[in-house]
Amino acid sequence: xxxxxxxxxxxxxxxxxxxxxxxxxxxxxxxxxxxxxxxxxxxxxxxxxxxxxxxxxxxxxxxxxxxxxxxxxxxxxxxxxxxxxxxxxxxxxxxxxxxxxxxxxxxxxxxxxxxxxxxxxxxxxxxxxxxxxxxxxxxxxxxxxxxxxxxxxxxxxxxxxxxxxxxxxxxxxxxxxxxxxxxxxxxxxxxxxx
Amino acid sequence: xxxxxxxxxxxxxxxxxxxxxxxxxxxxxxxxxxxxxxxxxxxxxxxxxxxxxxxxxxxxxxxxxxxxxxxxxxxxxxxxxxxxxxxxxxxxxxxxxxxxxxxxxxxxxxxxxxxxxxxxxxxxxxxxxxxxxxxxxxxxxxxxxxxxxxxxxxxxxxxxxxxxxxxxxxxxxxxxxxxxxxxxxxxxxxxxxxxxxxxxxxxxxxxxxxxxxxxxxxxxxxxxxxxxxxxxxxxxxxxxxxxxxxxxxxxxxxxxxxxxxxxxxxxxxx
Numbered sequence: 001x002x003x004x005x006x007x008x009x010x011x012x013x014x015x016x017x018x019x020x021x022x023x024x025x026x027x028x029x030x031x032x033x034x035x036x037x038x039x040x041x042x043x044x045x046x047x048x049x050x051x052x053x054x055x056x057x058x059x060x061x062x063x064x065x066x067x068x069x070x071x072x073x074x075x076x077x078x079x080x081x082x083x084x085x086x087x088x089x090x091x092x093x094x095x096x097x098x099x100x101x102x103x104x105x106x107x108x109x110x111x112x113x114x115x116x117x118x119x120x121x122x123x124x125x126x127x128x129x130x131x132x133x134x135x136x137x138x139x140x141x142x143x144x145x146x147x148x149x150x151x152x153x154x155x156x157x158x159x160x161x162x163x164x165x166x167x168x169x170x171x172x173x174x175x176x177x178x179x180x181x182x183x184x185x186x187x188x189x190x191x192x193x194x
Numbered sequence: 195x196x197x198x199x200x201x202x203x204x205x206x207x208x209x210x211x212x213x214x215x216x217x218x219x220x221x222x223x224x225x226x227x228x229x230x231x232x233x234x235x236x237x238x239x240x241x242x243x244x245x246x247x248x249x250x251x252x253x254x255x256x257x258x259x260x261x262x263x264x265x266x267x268x269x270x271x272x273x274x275x276x277x278x279x280x281x282x283x284x285x286x287x288x289x290x291x292x293x294x295x296x297x298x299x300x301x302x303x304x305x306x307x308x309x310x311x312x313x314x315x316x317x318x319x320x321x322x323x324x325x326x327x328x329x330x331x332x333x334x335x336x337x338x339x340x341x342x343x344x345x346x347x348x349x350x351x352x353x354x355x356x357x358x359x360x361x362x363x364x365x366x367x368x369x370x371x372x373x374x375x376x377x378x379x380x381x382x383x384x385x386x387x388x389x390x391x392x393x394x395x396x397x398x399x400x401x402x403x404x405x406x407x408x409x410x411x412x413x414x415x416x417x418x419x420x421x422x423x424x425x426x427x428x429x430x431x432x433x434x435x436x437x438x439x440x441x442x443x444x445x446x447x448x449x450x451x452x453x454x455x456x457x458x459x460x461x462x463x464x
Contacts, residue, residue: 026262029262033262054257054265055268058265133251180208
């Protein structure tokens with residue numbers, strides 16, 4: 001089973017949410033908050049702000065459940081995109097990017113050190129899927145992965161990346177294209193070679 | 195749309211998904227997506243799915259239970275979460291406890307500043323009040339329109355001579371619909387489910403065929419996912435007796451409708 005195959009059930013949850021069923025939101029939260037929360041921490045750089053972001057994301061999903069357009073991607077990809085956009089809005093709104101204090105380590109490391117708990121079979125399936133995808137992406141050439149990380153998590157432009165990676169713009173563009181292509185392959189067959 | 199223009203839009207898919215389009219270009223591209231361009235919609239969907247793998251690189255971790263508790267309690271209260279509500283209020287030292295002799299010299303300025311603050315607060319309050327009243331008027335108008343629509347629906351459903359026909363999906367077997375009308379009145383109620391969201395520059399058109407001739411009963415658009423699931427609309431049309439009609443069908447035509455059915459048929463009577 002993959003995330004895409006579970007999408008039908010997620011759409012059912014969205015329909016229930018449109019009827020005001022809060023239990024449906026609770027189920028969606030249980031399913032995706034273990035992914036959305038670390039993403040929010042990684043992008044905001046703050047555990048406190050991540051909590052606010054996660055709430056904003058699920059309130060957004062609750063309020064706009066009826067506006068979800070199935071043709072443009074799965075419910076999971078929609079939720080993740082909402083989180084990323086909201087996090088980038090916050091980051092861009094700040095005059096200066098917040099950076100982790102010296103000796104404190106990155107916020108994402110802090111998250112990794114905390115305990116992990118999965119309540120249901122669904123979450124185990126999700127975890128296995130994530131592990132397969134992670135393993136595929138880890139085999140990706142490091143510069144390509146780094147460029148994708150900078151672009152996705154930091155919201156860096158290609159010009160920003162040329163400075164960070166000390167690469168020519170053409171090289172960044174080409175590596176980014178290759179990286180996206182590998183991601184697309186991984187989305188179709190997680191666990192295969194990226 | 196020309197092939198080269200479509201190709202140009204295809205190139206915008208990656209910057210769109212990465213959030214790198216400026217607001218103007220984004221709006222333009224979203225308008226293009228709304229036209230139903232299958233190439234760009236497929237490309238955007240695939241890119242979204244691919245990029246959604248990135249968070250899976252991070253180790254999964256549930257947030258603190260208070261996040262969910264706050265979220266659910268806010269939903270129960272029926273109001274939006276405001277981040278500032280979640281932070282403990284910082285205790286500012288009270289100006290009254292810091293009174294110093296030098297403060298007296300600033301008294302006139304303080305009074306002046308206070309007056310300006312009061313005037314500004316009043317102006318903001320009045321502005322807010324005007325906004326609230328405007329919002330309430332809009333809501334009141336929406337409710338009145340909805341009430342009127344419900345009344346019209348009820349009037350059709352309460353008719354003694356109610357005629358009903360069912361329609362099946364043609365392109366998509368999951369689609370279906372119904373037409374309800376009172377032959378004595380020139381109004382009908384159309385219900386449809388699982389019709390695709392109407393592309394820009396297009397409209398669905400309801401037809402009745404009598405004596406082998408198609409007669410338009412009106413045009414409509416399915417605007418969003420909610421309407422896609424269950425579309426209800428009252429149309430002004432003189433349908434007449436059920437036995438006079440040979441068939442009813444719904445086709446997709448250009449905006450404003452066509453003289454006769456030319457587009458694909460989505461629904462047809464059984």
